[in-house]
Amino acid sequence: MGDDHLYTMKCQAGETEAFGVLYDRYIERIYRFVFYKTFSKEIAEDITSDVFVKALEKIHSYSPERGTFSSWLYRVARNSVIDHYRTRKTTLPFEEEFDAPMNDRTEEKLDASETLAQISKYLKTLTPRQQEIVTLRIWEERSYREIADIVGGTEDSVKMAFSRSIRDVREKYGPLAVIGLFACRDLVLLPFSHLS
Amino acid sequence: MSTHATIEQILHDLYTLDRSLEERDGEIRVIVTKLFEGKPNIAPDSLFVETLRARLIPTNPSTFHVVTRSTRWWMVHLVPVGMLAILTLILVPQVFPVHTEINSLMLPPESSSEIFISPDVKRAAPREEAVPALMNSMALDVPEQNLIVETQTPGEMVIIKMLSVETSGFVVIQKNEADVSSDILGVSAFLSPGVYEQFDVPLMQSTEVGGTYSATFVPDNGDGIWEREEYSFEDPGILSVPFSVLSQPL
Numbered sequence: 001m002g003d004d005h006l007y008t009m010k011c012q013a014g015e016t017e018a019f020g021v022l023y024d025r026y027i028e029r030i031y032r033f034v035f036y037k038t039f040s041k042e043i044a045e046d047i048t049s050d051v052f053v054k055a056l057e058k059i060h061s062y063s064p065e066r067g068t069f070s071s072w073l074y075r076v077a078r079n080s081v082i083d084h085y086r087t088r089k090t091t092l093p094f095e096e097e098f099d100a101p102m103n104d105r106t107e108e109k110l111d112a113s114e115t116l117a118q119i120s121k122y123l124k125t126l127t128p129r130q131q132e133i134v135t136l137r138i139w140e141e142r143s144y145r146e147i148a149d150i151v152g153g154t155e156d157s158v159k160m161a162f163s164r165s166i167r168d169v170r171e172k173y174g175p176l177a178v179i180g181l182f183a184c185r186d187l188v189l190l191p192f193s194h195l196s
Numbered sequence: 197m198s199t200h201a202t203i204e205q206i207l208h209d210l211y212t213l214d215r216s217l218e219e220r221d222g223e224i225r226v227i228v229t230k231l232f233e234g235k236p237n238i239a240p241d242s243l244f245v246e247t248l249r250a251r252l253i254p255t256n257p258s259t260f261h262v263v264t265r266s267t268r269w270w271m272v273h274l275v276p277v278g279m280l281a282i283l284t285l286i287l288v289p290q291v292f293p294v295h296t297e298i299n300s301l302m303l304p305p306e307s308s309s310e311i312f313i314s315p316d317v318k319r320a321a322p323r324e325e326a327v328p329a330l331m332n333s334m335a336l337d338v339p340e341q342n343l344i345v346e347t348q349t350p351g352e353m354v355i356i357k358m359l360s361v362e363t364s365g366f367v368v369i370q371k372n373e374a375d376v377s378s379d380i381l382g383v384s385a386f387l388s389p390g391v392y393e394q395f396d397v398p399l400m401q402s403t404e405v406g407g408t409y410s411a412t413f414v415p416d417n418g419d420g421i422w423e424r425e426e427y428s429f430e431d432p433g434i435l436s437v438p439f440s441v442l443s444q445p446l
Contacts, residue, residue: 016252023248026248027245028239031239032239036238041241045240045241048248056252063243118228118230118234119231119234122227134231135281138206138228138235140231141202158210159213160213162210166217166224166227166228168222170220170227173227
């Protein structure tokens, strides 16, 4: 998104239409990011709305010198999620009823639930910060630099945290993860040669 | 980037950071792949997306104003100036108070409406609103305590000719009936120890021709607040003088 900066400048100059471009680019990503933390469609919609309202109101405070627009927007989203749960004095839920909108195909839904259950088991091994880093790297495909901008810390510390997270999961579930591979019907394209 | 390429990139990063993980490539690969493939397939509701977009970026741009840099400049640079002006207006009268020039002595203000205290209402008389004393008891020896009230004409205030006190307190005006002071008609502002001349005590109820009244200096109980129930008029040391109201002064 190299021209995010161009659109943010236009937006800062008063061209609200430019914000529409940014909105279209990031609405799904931010929604997913929030959803991965809340696992509730209604809450994710509420928080996502807050994120973009805040982003538009505070667009003048964004400066490219402090990072990419993407990182800035993710930070706003992250803080919005934290604020949401802080006011309710509850911990962030990781496993909630999977009520996201999906095609009404029972078989796929069951598969997704099973996979999610397995993923949940892995990620519960980790601290909240580790979970965040892992999901941002693997699910959001954010670079380590961006992840550091979003969650705080240095790029190196984020890399170390990520590798440590995978090691922790491996230490707990390494052999079981391999067993899980054969039990999981949708993982058919994996390179298995190294297992022999 | 394809799924496979993404997974390979992640694994490459991991093994660069921690060589020991590469020894467990099989298990690590499974974990990373499972995590990658297990990403929930989430998409926001299209109606939600459209509604939010319309709310944020209305067709009429004037309904949602983006704070631009030029607006921010105006707010940043001119608001402090306005705040400073307001602060100046507040502080200047206090730093340079307006005095009523009559003679070399500082006399109490003629109009006491701003220092009127309802006899039945609790109120703290700020020191700044107190009747300025002619002589501060801390600077000079205060003459023997005295309260002088001359014959009054009917009206909504009583003029105290002279008050000299060693303690702080209030001058209370009461109506005398059968030589007994009863209703409180008015209370002065808080008075510090000192000497006062020609100051007014405003009244809630006007004095009447032929009526008899009393002016009593009631010492403050220490809190600077006049509360009727906290004060007693039975103290024998209290200064109290009767006065009458005539149609014309003598």
